[in-house]
Amino acid sequence: ITYLNSPDFARDLIEVCHAVSEILEQQPRCLFLQSPVYVFGDIHGNLEDLHFFADNIWKMGMDLTAGKFLFLGDYVDRGMSCLECVAYLFGLKILYPGKIDLLRGNHETRDVNGWEMHYQEKSFLFQCKERFGVDLGEQVWEECNQAFDRLPLAAIIDHEIFCIHGGFPRPIETEDNMTEIETILAMPNIVSIMPAYEHETDWMKQVATDCIWSDPASE
Numbered sequence: 001i002t003y004l005n006s007p008d009f010a011r012d013l014i015e016v017c018h019a020v021s022e023i024l025e026q027q028p029r030c031l032f033l034q035s036p037v038y039v040f041g042d043i044h045g046n047l048e049d050l051h052f053f054a055d056n057i058w059k060m061g062m063d064l065t066a067g068k069f070l071f072l073g074d075y076v077d078r079g080m081s082c083l084e085c086v087a088y089l090f091g092l093k094i095l096y097p098g099k100i101d102l103l104r105g106n107h108e109t110r111d112v113n114g115w116e117m118h119y120q121e122k123s124f125l126f127q128c129k130e131r132f133g134v135d136l137g138e139q140v141w142e143e144c145n146q147a148f149d150r151l152p153l154a155a156i157i158d159h160e161i162f163c164i165h166g167g168f169p170r171p172i173e174t175e176d177n178m179t180e181i182e183t184i185l186a187m188p189n190i191v192s193i194m195p196a197y198e199h200e201t202d203w204m205k206q207v208a209t210d211c212i213w214s215d216p217a218s219e
Helices: 007-025 047-056 082-095 116-122 124-132 134-148 180-185 202-212
Strands: 030-033 037-040 068-071 100-102 154-157 161-164
Touching (some): 007 082, 007 134, 047 082, 082 124, 124 134, 154 180, 180 202
Parallel strands (some): 037 068
16 A cells, blocks of 8 residues: 555556557557457446456456457546556556457546546546645656557457447548548547647547547437
């Protein structure tokens, strides 16, 4: 517990973010996976859920468990163990890059996980600053978001099952009439989305936003 509240944990997590970023940046924006695949929804800083999965699904370890593991995003905010969840999942991705895949949710954006006024003590940014102090906490938060910027947006299992945090992106008018999957694959490997980097064009922002949001419309 002392370590988890120390600058040593902050510095180690920053190194983990750098290592996992190199792995994530090499992956396509839409993954093609072969079953069996365990698929997991929102974690939202709930370390107890990850403990339950570890005790019941990969209890012998991911490397000795048949199949792959796909997480659909929203790893932070709303729960009180956001830092531990990020460290654990990123660590697994580094140890077993071919066994676990992490997609991006809308909470893996700065505008959302930095919204302290709304989420208060359950905000990822708040927890980073509360744990490590303002300066080091903001550095940890930014490094985690740099890794989030590199998370894939979608996955397809056995060419039949489409997995995503939000939904299908709206069609983009292009000369070669790209499909929705092709537009996801055409996305840059580094996008911030909210707020966007300068290199992100309007169609890129639309596709990425649709992938991580796409909440049902009221009308």
